[in-house]
Structures are given as structure tokens and as C-alpha cells.
Amino acid sequence: MAAAYAVACFGKYFDDRGVVLQTENEGVAHFAQKLYRRCGVQGTVISKERPTGPVYEFSVKDPDEVAKMLALFGHTGKEPTLRIRPENFKCQNCMQAFIATAFLCCGTMTDPEKSYNLEFLSTRHYLSQQLEAMLAEHNFHPHRALRKGANTIYIKAADHIEDLLTFMGAGGAAMRIMDQRMYNEMRNKTNRLSNCETANISKSVNAAVQVQLAIEKLQAAVDREKDMIEQGKRRERERELKGYPGSNPWPDEEEEKKALEHVTFSMRVYPLLEMLRAAQKKGKKVMWGVP
Numbered sequence: 001m002a003a004a005y006a007v008a009c010f011g012k013y014f015d016d017r018g019v020v021l022q023t024e025n026e027g028v029a030h031f032a033q034k035l036y037r038r039c040g041v042q043g044t045v046i047s048k049e050r051p052t053g054p055v056y057e058f059s060v061k062d063p064d065e066v067a068k069m070l071a072l073f074g075h076t077g078k079e080p081t082l083r084i085r086p087e088n089f090k091c092q093n094c095m096q097a098f099i100a101t102a103f104l105c106c107g108t109m110t111d112p113e114k115s116y117n118l119e120f121l122s123t124r125h126y127l128s129q130q131l132e133a134m135l136a137e138h139n140f141h142p143h144r145a146l147r148k149g150a151n152t153i154y155i156k157a158a159d160h161i162e163d164l165l166t167f168m169g170a171g172g173a174a175m176r177i178m179d180q181r182m183y184n185e186m187r188n189k190t191n192r193l194s195n196c197e198t199a200n201i202s203k204s205v206n207a208a209v210q211v212q213l214a215i216e217k218l219q220a221a222v223d224r225e226k227d228m229i230e231q232g233k234r235r236e237r238e239r240e241l242k243g244y245p246g247s248n249p250w251p252d253e254e255e256e257k258k259a260l261e262h263v264t265f266s267m268r269v270y271p272l273l274e275m276l277r278a279a280q281k282k283g284k285k286v287m288w289g290v291p
Contacts, residue, residue, distance in 0.1 A: 001039055001072065001073075001088060001094075002088060002089055002090075002093075002094035002095070002097045002098040002101075003035050003097040003098065003100070003101040004032075004035040004036050004038075004039050004041075004072075004101075005073055005088050005098060006097070006098045006099075006100075006101035006102040006105060007019065007021050007032045007035065007036075007058070007101060007105055008069070008073060009082065009084060009102070009124075009127055010101075010102045010105040010106045010120075010122055010127070011058075011105060014075075014077075014082060015077045015078070015079075015082075016066065016070070016076070016077030016078055017061065017066070017077070018059060018060045018061040018062075018065075018066045018069070019043075019059065019060045019066075019069065020057060020058070020059045020061075021057070021058045021059070021105060022055050022056070022057050023055070023056055023057075023058075023105070024053065024054070024055060024056070025056070025104075026045075026047075026054075026056045028056070028104050028105070029045045029056035029057065029058040030045055030058075031104070032045075032058040032105075033045050033058050035101075036060060036069070039069075039072055040068060040072075041060055041065050041068050041069045041072065042060070042062070042065050043058055043059060043060040043065070044058070044059055044060075044061075045057065045058050046059075073085065073088060074087060074088065081124075081125075081126050082124055082126070082127055083126050083127065083130065084127060084130045084131070095134065096167060096168065096169065098134075099131075099134060099135070099164075099167070099168055100168035100169055100170075102120060102131065103120065103168060106120055106121050106122055107119060107120050107121075108121070109161070112158075112176070112177045112180040112181070113180060113184075116156055116157070116158040116161055116177070116181075117154060117155075117156055118154065118155045118161045118164065118165075119152055119153065119154045119155075120152070120153040120154075121150050121151070121152055122150065122151050122153075123149065123150055123151070124151070125151055128144060128151035128153055129144070131153055132144050132153050135153065135155070135164070138167065139160075139163075140155055140160050140163060140164045140167075141155065141157060141160050142154065142155050143155070143156075158177060158181045161174075161177060162174040162177050162178055162181075165177070208280070208283075211276055211279060211280050212280065214276055215273065215276050215277060215280065218269050218272065218273055218276075219273065221265065221269070222265065222266045222269060222273075225264060225265045225266055226266065229264070
């Protein structure tokens with residue numbers, strides 16, 4: 001009875017006029033008809049053509065059958081707001097059958113190859129609240145949102161979706177999601193490792209280029225300094241030979257001491273150049289700055 005009750009709660013309407021469920025799945029419509037027949041209520045299934053494809057409608061509209069159905073579910077059909085009656089659940093199996101049939105009537109699930117998302121859609125606010133509470137009671141961690149006038153109860157975590165599908169008796173579907181999740185995790189891990197290797201190779205190449213550029217720039221600066229020193233020495237010798245005022249061909253001891261103590265750029269950069277050349281030759285990395 002609980003499964004038939006879910007058809008009434010999550011169908012198109014359920015009141016003193018009867019019950020109507022519309023679905024694009026012909027099997028669901030005939031399944032609903034079979035459920036009601038087992039409960040002693042006769043319903044019909046018809047097909048309606050629409051631009052998007054056929055829609056199958058299960059309904060109970062005969063006044064006598066409607067009266068039996070309302071008495072079976074404990075409703076008058078005139079309630080201002082439809083609410084789930086806990087009295088219609090006799091055991092845990094009833095709860096499972098109710099939630100599973102509710103999913104057949106108003107549930108959707110995305111392709112697990114793209115994303116993980118399972119939803120229940122209903123225009124009835126209080127019914128949605130009660131269904132959310134049922135799912136939360138069994139630790140499926142549902143969330144609820146209002147989208148385009150419809151109450152949407154959704155579950156996004158793959159492990160919770162697997163648990164819910166198993167709870168509803170769809171163990172095969174749960175296993176397929178589990179397999180897909182394992183495949184996705186392995187693929188993502190492989191992609192991360194590949195990206196990491198690519199980044200490391202790129203860094204190594206960039207580092208090697210930077211070392212070569214550093215060597216070239218430093219050597220060019222050393223060469224420029226040597227040229228400037230040589231030019232300065234030549235000009236000084238010319239001044240001495242020409243006997244320009246102020247020139248001193250015999251520098252005193254103090255000037256010689258200053259010349260000896262002067263540390264050129266070439267001297268300072270020599271250890272760095274040697275280190276860079278050694279690192280380049282052995283293919284080793286060079287750490288710039290403080291780690």
C-alpha cells in the first residue's frame with residue numbers, strides 16, 4: 001500500500017476527484033496501475049501525444065474507486081494542504097517502497113559520467129518538507145531548494161546517492177555509480193600526476209634557460225668591465241707619455257695600495273659564474289633567493 005500511496009502523493013493531483021500520474025515512461029504508468037489493482041482499486045492507463053513525445057497517464061477517476069482509494073489512504077480528498085500520513089507506513093519496508101516509488105514518479109538523476117546529482121521534484125511544499133525529513137532520518141543528507149516554482153530535494157554526494165539507491169532496491173544502479181566514481185577518481189589522479197610532471201618539466205626547461213641567460217649576461221658585464229679597465233689604462237699611459245699636468249708616472253705607495261685593494265666586478269662575480277657553469281654542466285638546479 002505504501003508504494004501506491006507514493007503515486008497519490010507525488011502524482012499530478014490527488015483529491016476527491018481521484019488521482020492522476022503523468023509520466024514519459026510507459027512502464028511506470030503500468031506499474032502504478034498494478035499497485036492499485038493489488039490494493040483493490042481499479043485505474044486506467046492512456047497515452048497522450050505531445051510535441052516532445054508521448055506521455056502516459058495513469059488515473060483513478062471512477063467515483064466508487066476514488067472512494068475506496070481515499071478510505072484506503074485515510075484522506076478525505078478535501079484537505080487544504082496534502083500531507084503524508086505516517087499511519088500508512090506499517091514497517092521499514094513500507095518506508096523503502098514509498099521513497100522508491102516517489103522517485104519513479106518525480107525523481108531524476110544525472111549521468112554519473114558528468115556529475116553526481118539525484119533529485120525529487122514536487123509542487124507541494126509540505127510534502128517536500130516531509131520527504132526531506134524522511135531522507136534525512138536515514139542519513140542520506142538531502143538539501144531542498146525552490147526552482148521555477150517546484151520544490152527540489154537533491155542529493156549531490158556520490159556515496160549518499162549510492163546508499164539511497166541501495167535503500168530503494170536499485171543495487172545494480174548503485175554499483176554502476178560506484179564503478180564510475182572509481183574510474184573518475186583514477187582518471188583525475190592520472191591527470192593531476194600528468195599535469196604535475198608537465199609542470200616540473202616546464203620548470204626545469206625554464207630554469208636551464210634562465211641559467212644560460214644569467215651566464216651570458218654576467219660574462220658580458222665582465223667583458224665590458226675589462227674593456228673599460230683596458231681603455232682607462234691606455235688613456236692613463238697616453239697622459240703620462242705626453243706629460244700632461246697632474247699626471248704622475250711614478251705613483252706613490254698609497255696609490256699603489258689603493259689599486260691593489262680595489263675589488264672589481266669581475267672578481268666579485270667569478271664564484272657565481274663558476275657555480276652556474278658547474279650546475280649547467282651537471283644538469284643541476286640553482287636556487288634563487290632564500291627558500
